[in-house]
Amino acid sequence: MKNLKQVQVDDCSYMALGSESCYLHSESLSRFFIGRAGGGILKSFLLVIFSLFFFTNLSAQTQNSDNLYKKPLADVLKEIQTRFKVQIKYSEPQVKDKWVNYADWRFRADVDETLENVLKPLDMKVNKEKPGVYKLKEYEYYRWEVQDGWAYLDSLATKYHDKASWEKRKAEIKPELYKALMLSPLPAKINSKPIITAKRIFDGYSVENIALEILPGVWINGSLYKPLNAKGKIPVVLSPDGHWEKQRYRADCQFRCATIARMGAMAFSYDLFAWGESMLQFKYEDHRRSLAQTVQTLGGIRILDYFSSLKETDTSRIGISGGSGAGSHSI
Template sequence: MRLIKNFFCSSSLRGTKQSHSANSGGFSSLKPDFAAMTKYFSMLFFVYLSLITNLSAQTQNTDNLYKKPLTDVLKEIQTRFKVQIKYSEPQVKDKWVNCADWRFRTDVDETLANVLTPLDMKVNKEKPGVYKLKEYEYYRWEVQDGWAYLDTLATKYHDKASWEKRKAEIKPELYQALMLSPLPAKPNSKPIITAKRVFDGYSVENIALEILPGVWINGSLYKPLNVKGKIPVVLSPDGHWEKQRYRPDCQLRCATIARMGAMAFSYDLFAWGESMLQFKYEDHRRSLAQTVQTLGGIRILDYFSSLKETDTSRIGISGGSGAGSHSILMTAMDDRIKLSAPVVAMSSYFYGGCPCESGMPIHQCGGGTDNVELAAMAAPRPQLLVSDGSDWTAHTPEHDFTYLQKMYGYYGVQNKVENVHLPEEKHDFGINKRIALYDFLIKNFKLNSAAVKDKYGKYDESKVTIEKENALYVFGDKGEKLPKNAVMGFENLEKLFPINATK
């Protein structure tokens, strides 16, 4: 306003005196100065903009929010603390930080926590001075916090009797948390089985089991040739790796198990593999995925337990990553599983980031639990934990495994839980992880090691035939054999569950 007042008091708006002819009576008039007027209106325009800007800022902060865009705050953090924060534009777009200036502290980590936690975001420290922005992972704890929580859980029991009481509390609640209590009615349909392909020491046939009306779980059954008597079964769910159960390492694993003398059933997680004929990839990232694939595991157990050739005293399960979490849960819930081998999966400080692992409230059962306590529910059945040095299993030998040894000790079989730790390896189901599984199966299921080892005593997977992906399909190359009553789309799947099914 002072600018306007000063402008009006200046001479810049005054006209210029002009003399007129005699008949004008000597009248003098003011002639407008257009240059001055242009300057005047320009200044008015800038004053207006200033007022609007100030008013907008005041409007934002009338509720004392003192907002700043997240991008600006991150840039300020980088400048002030001389660090680098990696992020993409979509991560920060349209995000604001309330009371931004008051969130700064003298410590960069505390400042980042103050800024990002209310936005459900966090940073991972890649190296000193370099951070990467991520969505906050509620299912991931700090290592020491995960260990402390497991120690707290362990105070609830001190011997076999108190632990069995704890198991009896948790188990039925798992079914309830997954909306599988009671179990849905089993469809009265026969499995869909493709033609058998015969290879060196084993055969493969693809199978689809209807687990709900119009919903199938698909897989490939690897069977040994020329085996007499009852045959053990190893359920082999596949995790979140690219190409799922069609991957060479998955085929190598299952075929080798078959060549040793056991059936291996390799199957898809929900909305992966052939399940994507009915559902979208995004549907795997919904909570109900955990329910559907758990039900799928139960139906698979139903099927193989009913076969005359199955040795029901030797049914095992082994999956890696997200399928490792699935293996832990299935073993905790179903006593028909006599052996388990979760690979690069179990951790007290990470519950699995996918909704198919932690989307339903299974970790709220028994007043709160975690994946290590669920793994302990396998005792006294043989269990192998395979861990590595580059993921959430990096600290398995230090705390989680010792807890499980104690739990198995309640039954006097501490040696029945084993840990093969590969500190130099990454998150995969590579050859050394497969060897650990083979050794464990040979030891506990009395399989034929000579059938899969060379003359030097080393495992030989070279006799396995890697099939093309479409050879492992049940419903044809383009899904043309999918039954007409197939449920299509997640919204129709939800109708098969209670109205409170979570999305």
């Protein structure tokens, strides 16, 4: 055995393995505690205590049913990479202090099934970036497979067969949504005037930036695209921006809103909370907090209030459209 050394204690020898645990020959163990001078209750008690310590220490270092055959997640991921010849990208904080129970029993012949078995109990998953390359992620509760989404929508569709029953359910859900978002009651409106930049004229439409104060010192910012020479009431399309680079100032967003304006409607493109221009006031980390949904929803309500107050707005024709994070906000 590696690192074993002989130790002499009162003419009684035992074997020590490093400094962590020890193995004592049974006869030497008895002689050490009971001694040649005769046994005793105290010495017998010490023998029991030492034995318990020894076996507890040994058990802690060994995989067995007492510790659910657990292994550190980092070790399991390394073993998966070696066995299946794949790469798994992850950071140290993601795996720190995480353990996998029954680790070896979770392995299967297929790498994807193995990863699911290992990570699902930890509320984690991997995204497959390309063949043989995975990235470790926290469980994305908001991301469903397309077929799962359709199946859920189909199940909801079976519950309501006419407009009256649908409207009844809508009336029940709406106040609960406000409660869940901590917007019941709504905060008082801020009486400050909106900040509006100078209007810029383009081919068939104009653009002006607008900032609305939705809470004391908290602003939501957007760009208003309006048709030139419009007559009568004008419909409005709210266009919250999603999680794209350059946010609402990227080219495709401007093309879309400009086209809507040329078609005769006002388009208002605005940033998500703690995203885009909102990051002049808040950090990115604030965007990941649960309160972000509350502030974002309040911003949408105040934008709706603002456009409803404009004399040129056709309040019977106000819509909303968005993708990515703005898609969930639109819903």
